[in-house]
Amino acid sequence: MGSSVQPSAWQIQRDVIYALLVREMKTRFGKWRLGYAWVLLEPALHIMVLVTIFSLIRDDFYPGVPTALFMLGGIAPFLFFSHCFSKGLAAVVSNRGLFNYRQLRPFDAVLSRVFLEFAIYLAALVALLSVLAWFGVSTDFNNFLLLVAVNFFFFFFCLGLSLALCVVGEKFPEVAKFSPMLIRPLYFMSGVFFSLEQVPKEYHTYLVWNPLLHVIELTREGLFTNYQGMFGDLAYLGFASVSTLAFGLLCYRAYWRDLVRSQ
Amino acid sequence: MIKLENLTKSYRTPHGRKVLFQNVNAIFPEGKNIGILGRNGAGKSTLLRIMGGIDYPDSGRVVTDQRISWPMGLSGGFQSSMTGRENVAFVCGIHGIWGRAQRRVMDRVQDFAEIGNYFDVPVKSYSSGMRSRLAFGLSIAVDFDLYLVDEVMSVGDAHFKRKCEEIIAEKRxxxxxxxxxxxxxxxxxxxxxxxxxxxxxxxIFDTVDEAIELYKGEQPKPQSRSGATTPPAVNA
Incomplete structure (x- = not known):
């Protein structure tokens, strides 16, 4: 019984990821009419809340950058991160049925989800920038290459994190219960609605350990000419990204069979 | 050819581990259709899943050079919130069937499953008969050297069983x-x-009748086997 021509490993990987993306798009957006709109609505609502609060506190929140844009630069990356976090934790449980096909392992589920979240994040960022510019809220654009570099590192940071979390979520399901408790403080510590220079100096040494803070600072620096991103460190972000990815891949490599094996 | 090498598989239960297979060695005859019998919980589905590469033994391995299908069962494999069409499209996709070829497969599956408009309804609202027809119909979609069929055919009516047999006759x-x-x-x-x-x-028996005899012989005495007696030697 001669086996017919086997497709190459890359071909299989490509087909699987593509099929997963198509499927995720359908289940994510197809269910209700607001599906696609929610991509924009979620960050937009966050921004509205924050802008309302901080406009009341101070007229000129950050000199030279409109408050709405300032918040957008923090919220969009943070939402991507927090989606990856929760999706990563649930990656194995919610895709159990998919592992009925041998070419589809948790890695593919995680990769396609992070990829889709990343695409949604970029699309939402661009769309909301355009919408705000349409209404006259805009400022000088700074550095496209910096944005590319930041998002390149950010993507692999989130991929590594999600891979590690998909192992954690399966081995210690209790952790999933604590995830809001982990995410919420990060919201306040990552500079979503402040810039590091607005924080007293003595806290800087602690806050700068957070790679997410660097992502947000650097994103704002890339977006706005008037933003002084003197604390964002691309080298540190690169280092955090590579080490997180290595850690995530190691975790996955060590435990992936346990994720799908019946115990 | 499929070869099981020192296959051991056990499950965790509240009363210690329940061993399904202990150091099983076997060679499955090539090019033959194989029927697997055993009581409920004997590990039939698990064996199928291990051979299909979607579950892993505690130790040992399965050696094969054949392309083996996913186990076509009732429960797994379908995303119940997606429609039959979307599920078929997805399975085609992960097997590298896109575009025109995919539409052709979809028509054939819809035709075989005889579920009509239900093809565009979420799978969760299917009856078990419809579900099994779709599951088995999907087997037409992708070409494999070896198909693993897990109980799918037991659910359908006589008409469906006959169709399944036609498919098997064609595929074999x-x-x-x-x-x-x-x-x-x-x-x-x-x-x-x-x-x-x-x-x-x-x-392994040379004919399926011998296995059936043994299986039937087990039936009337449910309490016959205690853990102390070792099972008949595994042969290959």
Whole structure:
């Protein structure tokens, strides 16, 4: 019984990821009419809340950058991160049925989800920038290459994190219960609605350990000419990204069979 | 050819580990249709899943050079919130079937499953018969050397069973089947070789009738086997 021509490993990987993306798009957006709109609505609502609060506190929140844009630069990356976090934790449980096909392992589920979240994040960022510019809220654009570099590192940071979390979520399901408790403080510590220079100096040494803070600072620096991103460190972000990815891949490599094996 | 090498698989239960297979060695005859029999919980589905590469043994391995299908069962494999069409499209996709070829496969599956407009309804609202027709119909979609069929055919009505047999008859010209079922006539009709699965190991018979005899012999005395007696030697 001669086996017919086997497709190459890359071909299989490509087909699987593509099929997963198509499927995720359908289940994510197809269910209700607001599906696609929610991509924009979620960050937009966050921004509205924050802008309302901080406009009341101070007229000129950050000199030279409109408050709405300032918040957008923090919220969009943070939402991507927090989606990856929760999706990563649930990656194995919610895709159990998919592992009925041998070419589809948790890695593919995680990769396609992070990829889709990343695409949604970029699309939402661009769309909301355009919408705000349409209404006259805009400022000088700074550095496209910096944005590319930041998002390149950010993507692999989130991929590594999600891979590690998909192992954690399966081995210690209790952790999933604590995830809001982990995410919420990060919201306040990552500079979503402040810039590091607005924080007293003595806290800087602690806050700068957070790679997410660097992502947000650097994103704002890339977006706005008037933003002084003197604390964002691309080298540190690169280092955090590579080490997180290595850690995530190691975790996955060590435990992936346990994720799908019946115990 | 499929070769099981020192296969051990156990499950965790509140009363310690329950061993399904202990150091099982076996060579499955090539090009034969194989029927697997055994009592509930003997590990038939698990064996199928391990051979299909979607579950992993505690130790040992499965050696094969064939392309083996996913186990076509009732429960797994379908995303119940997606429609039948979306599920078929997805399975085609991960097997590298896109575009025109995918539409052709979809038409054939819809035709085979005879579910009409239900094809565009979420799978969760299917009856078990419809579900099994779709599951089995999907097997037409992708070409494999070896198909693993887990109980799918037991659910349908006579008409569906006949259609399944037609498909098997057509497919077995180039592929073979491993079928798990409790329906004896179905196994007699479609299988050449029988495998009887019991606690700790498996026995391969040259004809499926011998396995059926053994299986039937077990039936009237449910309490006959205690853990102390070792099962008959595993052969290959």
């Amino acid at each position: 010209k180039i592929s073979s089947f491993i079928i798990v079922a409790h329906a004896m006539p179905l196994l007699r009709k479609n299988c050449d070789v029988g495998i009887y699965l019991e606690s700790g190991g498996l026995t």
